[in-house]
Structure formats: C-alpha cells, structure tokens
Amino acid sequence: MAIFAIIGQGDKGSENLPGKIESAFVGNFLKIRDNAWLVASKGTVQEVSDLLEITKGESGAAVVLGVSTYYGRANPNIWSWIKEKWEATSG
Secondary structure: OEEEEEEEOOOOOHHHHHHHHHHHOOOOEEEEEOOEEEEEEOOOHHHHHHHOOOOOOOOOOEEEEEEOOOOOOOOHHHHHHHHHHHHOOOO
16 A cells, blocks of 8 residues: 555644545544544555645645655554555455
C-alpha cells in the first residue's frame, strides 16, 4: 500500500476533514498531530484528495503528499504503523 501524508490548513470546511479521514480509511490512518495524518491506500494522491473532498474544497484546504521514503525521530508507534502499512498487501 502507498502511504500519504495529509496536512490540513485549518480553514473553512476543515472541521469536516477528520471525520472524512476516519470514515474513508478505517484502520488505515494515523493522526500524528492536529491537522496532520498518515493514511494508507492503494489510490493515487488525486484519488485520496477526491475521496476526502479536499479537491473541491468541501473539507477545506489541505495538502496530500505521497510518501516515498522516511527518516527522523518520532514516537515508535509511528514507525511501526508505517512499516505495517507499507508491507500490507491488501486493505
């Protein structure tokens, strides 16, 4: 599965984004801070944006980034989640 970072901008409509992520990616999302999530999907960045209603602005403004690699320092549960989702063959 591909992993995407979603960074909300906190503007009008953005209050809808957390619920959209929770319902569209059940078991395949991780909130890493206010207005920032990781999601796992077989879709493209545009498909994720469309599904979350970011593209037309219904869920406010947000950036959807495809993650190709990672590095840094974070809570171990974030690294475990990334590893698990990247290795998943279905979902």
